[in-house]
Amino acid sequence: MGAGWVAGVTRARAMLSRALGAERAGEVASAPGLDAAVRYLSASAYGHDLPSEASVAEAQRAVAETLVWHLRVLAGWQPPSGVTALRLLACGFEISNAEDHLRALTDGGPPRPPYRLGTLATAWPRLASTGSPQELRAALAASAWGDPGAATPAAVAVGMRVSAAVRTATAVPEAARWAAGRLALLVGRETFVARRSLPRASGLRAGRLLGTDAMAASSYPDFQRRLPPAARWAVAGVEGPGELWRAEWRWWHRLAEDGRGLTHGARLGRAPVVGAAAVLSADAWRARGALELAARGGGRWEAFDAPA
Secondary structure, X not given: OOHHHHHHHHHHHHHHHHOOOHHHHHHHHOOOOHHHHHHHHOOOHHHOOOOXXXXXXXXXXXXXXXXXXXXXXXXXXOOHHHHHHHHXXXXXXXXXXXXXXXXXXXXXXOXXXXXXXXXXXXXXXXXXXXXXXXXXXXXXXXXXXXXXXXXXXXXXXXXXXXXXXXXXXXXXXXXXXXXXXXXXXXXXXXXXXXXXXXXXXXXXXXXXXXXXXXXXXXXHHHHHHHOOHHHHHHHOOOXXXXXXXXHHHHHHHHHHHHHHHHHOOOOOOHHHHHHHHHHHHHHHHHHHHXXXXXXXXXXXXXXXXXXX
16 A cells, blocks of 8 residues: 555645645735735745735635645545545535536526536536536436435535535545534534524435434534534534634634644555645635735734644
């Protein structure tokens, strides 16, 4: 196993140099306006596709596209099991593409250009060719994503995210706690903040990772208490559903810290590759947040004081 991972692990560790890091992200966040933040960011690895005059949304999109490219490059150096892991870790971009496509099918407006996924795609070419919400649902059901339970935007968004978490936890053990924690946050928000029941198909799928007891909870405290340890950490200390945004913030920092830990040592295998993908993903999240804060006039955000 080790020999096949030499190039992939070497590339993964080398790509960590492309991360902005917490300190430099804090400098972006404290810039006196979006233009200054974009100028600062343009000198980083995120500058390649960053327009010189961009709105917040455009600049954040450019950061996300850079992350996709980094993950595609990383995947190109991996053996098959490494590509599978990266495809799962990057599947949020396919979810975004599907949501944009479904929005265009539902509202009739022009779709946003999709993320270019290459080998990171699970079923995107097939999804992109669908011409109605019902066709999109059928294409999802026939793929690794599984049936979201309905063809509505809400059902597809939740269904794909639940599927991503369960498949990641199953196929990428190094990422299992991240996936379980992320799913706990999703179910908590849907059930106790938005007050929406998950489609039956998604609820059953989520129960495979969170447990049927947690999925049957009638209150947030019960949900929190019934979660398995692999997921409970994400909501530990969060007293009410209105504070789940803090848990989201903490989840990203856990991702960055755990990812950095996986890249250390002399191991050859999937772990350093998974770790590098986690660090790069958290770094892009941090950079997007920094742009948002700079656009509001600049300032300090505790997220940039946390370990990278």
